[in-house]
Amino acid sequence: MSKPEKSPYRAMALVSVISSYIVVCTLAGVYSGLWLDERFDTAPLFLIVSIFTWLGVAFYAVFKTIQPYLGEDE
Structure with missing residues (x-):
């Protein structure tokens, strides 16, 4: 799999996707x-x-999103 190109717009999009997931x-x-x-009627159990x-x-979604950006730098 090829590494995605580096761009400030791509970085901003990646940050917005990660923050949206969280x-x-x-x-x-x-x-x-x-x-x-x-x-x-189980007060805090299901909430936690x-x-x-x-x-x-x-x-997990964040990890799968940033997985193409992880790895060795060439």
């Missing part, structure tokens, strides 16, 4: 956890589990 997944974890806690699960999804 923010959206965190909000999804909070809202889904609160909804499940309300539904099953859901936040950690969605943050794991976010960091």
